[in-house]
Amino acid sequence: MFFSFFSNTSFAANNDGEEIRYEELVNQLTAKRKASISRSTPDTLDNLKIHAGFGLIGSANSVNINGSNSIKYQNGFQVSLGIDLFSPEWASEVDMRNFGQTKSGTETRSLREFDLKFMNRAMFNSIYGYRLGAGIGNRYLKIEDERNDISINDNTPCGLMLFGLDSMINKNMSVGIEGVFHSSLINRTADRNSLDMTFRLDTYF
DSSP states (O other): OHHHHHHHHOEEEOTTSOEEEHHHHHHHHHHHHHHHHHHHSOOGGGGOOEEEEEEEEEEEEEEEETTEEEEEEEEEEEEEEEEEOSSTTEEEEEEEEEEEEEEETTEEEEEEEEEEEEEEEEESSSSEEEEEEEEEEEEEEEEEETTTTEEEEEEEEEEEEEEEEEEEEETTEEEEEEEEEEEESOSSSSEEEEEEEEEEEEEEO
């Protein structure tokens, strides 16, 4: 009882020589400690970014038609959307790619693709950096050639590996090139593998 009364009525002097209650002194010290911890350990989630991008693609696609392999060249574009994975050095990204329709002689072909990528990214210096990753995708290849009696409409799951170089324009924008190798995960498809080169423009916010 005595100690409780003493603690409730104790006083201390502040820097200006004024007396303050014991409880007020404890509250002030606790508030200062919490503010110091908050400043020294910022929330990691505040540094995570969403990224959106656009790219122009050149692709060489290995296709097996009636037991014969051939290389098909196509140009297209991609739209991408990604997010950091709890660190600026790791990210995931979804790409939607469209190569439109290409004609070669009597052959008409089209290709669409959806990719999910997981990447590690690092900077060589304040301007240049790289990305390295892997992922999975799904490709929709259609080839029609009435003269040679060819009709292909394949849906092909694939694995992919990527490597890219980036150059920062500012903290919210970069340009770069990215090479992606796709390999089919199934055998019953004409679409076997491809090597793509993409010129990218990415934004971060």
